[in-house]
Amino acid sequence: MKWHELAQTHCPIARTLSIFGDRWTLLIIRNAFLRTQRFDDFQQQLGITRHLLAERLNRLVDCHVFEKVLYNQSPKRYEYKLTPKGKALYPIIIAMSDWGNTWQNEDNEFLSINYLHKKCGNITKPSVTCDCCGEELEANQVLPVFQEAE
Amino acid sequence: MKWHELAQTHCPIARTLSIFGDRWTLLIIRNAFLRTQRFDDFQQQLGITRHLLAERLNRLVDCHVFEKVLYNQSPKRYEYKLTPKGKALYPIIIAMSDWGNTWQNEDNEFLSINYLHKKCGNITKPSVTCDCCGEELEANQVLPVFQEAE
Numbered sequence: 131m132k133w134h135e136l137a138q139t140h141c142p143i144a145r146t147l148s149i150f151g152d153r154w155t156l157l158i159i160r161n162a163f164l165r166t167q168r169f170d171d172f173q174q175q176l177g178i179t180r181h182l183l184a185e186r187l188n189r190l191v192d193c194h195v196f197e198k199v200l201y202n203q204s205p206k207r208y209e210y211k212l213t214p215k216g217k218a219l220y221p222i223i224i225a226m227s228d229w230g231n232t233w234q235n236e237d238n239e240f241l242s243i244n245y246l247h248k249k250c251g252n253i254t255k256p257s258v259t260c261d262c263c264g265e266e267l268e269a270n271q272v273l274p275v276f277q278e279a280e
Numbered sequence: 281m282k283w284h285e286l287a288q289t290h291c292p293i294a295r296t297l298s299i300f301g302d303r304w305t306l307l308i309i310r311n312a313f314l315r316t317q318r319f320d321d322f323q324q325q326l327g328i329t330r331h332l333l334a335e336r337l338n339r340l341v342d343c344h345v346f347e348k349v350l351y352n353q354s355p356k357r358y359e360y361k362l363t364p365k366g367k368a369l370y371p372i373i374i375a376m377s378d379w380g381n382t383w384q385n386e387d388n389e390f391l392s393i394n395y396l397h398k399k400c401g402n403i404t405k406p407s408v409t410c411d412c413c414g415e416e417l418e419a420n421q422v423l424p425v426f427q428e429a430e
Contacts, residue, residue, distance in 0.1 A: 137384075139390075141310075142376075147306055151307070178281070221406075221408040230295040234287075234298075240290045244425045247422060252413070258370075269370045272406075277394060
């Protein structure tokens with residue numbers, strides 16, 4: 131399979147990775163969740179080339195993850211804001227954060243993170259759960275069932 | 281920032297992406313969750329070059345996501361099995377699946393997926409929830425709090 135064919139497969143993981151499975155794109159999304167919106171801020175925070183950043187941002191606008199909003203008329207300047215489709219990436223981002231926090235700090239060389247859930251006031255452990263029984267979903271307990279689109 | 285520096289930052293998302301933020305690596309993990317274990321099977325299913333696959337698999341063994349297990353003495357053949365660290369990637373995989381299922385099928389051109397939770401017998405919507413109050417975690421309700429390692 132060629133990489134560009136991923137967007138056209140029935141596997142939704144592959145379709146997701148067709149957008150995010152390259153260098154930098156998910157880091158751009160991370161920074162968007164940290165409220166970065168402007169090109170120069172993304173560029174400064176990530177330290178990547180302007181060319182690469184522009185290419186990634188344009189692609190994220192094209193696939194409706196970001197909305198490009200004019201905030202200055204002259205010179206023309208835009209902000210990149212997460213759309214509902216973009217905000218829906220949060221479970222992926224927090225799952226990545228939790229994994230890195232737990233598994234990529236084996237020698238305790240990095241700061242570790244707690245997650246404060248402001249709504250209930252408690253330190254929380256993000257976990258993917260079943261909305262019926264509330265239990266944590268484990269790979270061997272979940273069966274994906276494909277359906278024809280209606 | 282250079283890409284190879286990501287593994288050495290305090291941000292756990294960056295440390296996660298230092299391993300998985302490139303082409304193919306998360307697709308290899310996806311297939312491992314679908315029980316693929318052998319080099320030739322990965323190669324056939326993904327259709328990537330043997331060189332690229334070997335490089336990715338070796339890296340995943342080096343960082344303890346896969347364990348390399350001898351299953352044939354002569355010629356020497358190995359299987360790649362998810363370790364506990366690898367199995368802990370499931371929340372990322374299912375969050376990606378759910379996002380692609382919901383957001384990357386706008387024209388209903390692909391099969392859509394339901395997730396059967398075998399343990400409780402119901403169709404489930406995977407969601408990232410707070411283990412204290414049970415509510416879905418939203419970006420603006422979660423505050424990451426860094427701590428010094430003990």
